[in-house]
Amino acid sequence: MDWMQFVSALVSALAWPAAVVTVVCLLKDPILGLIPKIRSFKYGELHVDLTEELKAVQESLPGKPQEHPGDEKSPLPTPVALQLAAVSPRGAILHSWLEVEATVDLLANGLGYEFSAKASTVVKMRVLHDERVIDPLIYTTFLKLSKVRNDAVHLTDREMEYQDAAMMWGSCSWLIERLNAALPPNSAEA
Known part of the structure; x- marks a missing residue:
């Protein structure tokens, strides 16, 4: 495995976790705004x-x-x-x-x-x-x-x-x- 294959494998392994973290960061405020309105938990x-x-x-x-x-x-x-x-x-x-x-x-x-x-x-x-x-x-x-x-x-x-x-x-x-x-x-x- 050369360095290009290593970088490619690393990027593909981290793509989904990075996407999830990005979405959570972008939607943090709207999600936190909904928490007090929860009537049941x-x-x-x-x-x-x-x-x-x-x-x-x-x-x-x-x-x-x-x-x-x-x-x-x-x-x-x-x-x-x-x-x-x-x-x-x-x-x-x-x-x-x-x-x-x-x-x-x-x-x-x-x-x-x-x-x-x-x-x-x-x-x-x-x-x-x-x-x-x-x-x-x-x-x-x-x-x-x-x-x-x-x-x-x-x-x-x-x-x-x-x-x-x-x-x-x-x-x-x-x-x-x-x-x-x-x-x-x-x-x-x-």
């Missing part, structure tokens, strides 16, 4: 689809959670979470979740349960479930919504939409109503 066993998770939570609830505030008969002011959803759906999801956490704390305190300052809301709900203060549907709904909240916080490259925030608000509102119903009558503060 699957890699091996990991599959994340926030809209589907929220729809699954809503379908598992008896009675339909509110998706939009008020009704035609008596319009109510738009909840803060839905006002926030118009500007920042991710922020609205987190706001709805914080209302759930506050209600869990109110319920646990109203029933006289004492937790360390480091106890998570999940631990508190597990105790309330184990003590039969809340039923399994409330507990499983809480766990599913907790996962949605975690995905919203940690998967920041996924775009959230108003619809996602509205579904989260509706499901969290349903959960808050059930948790408030478990409160003893003399401990209802808000």
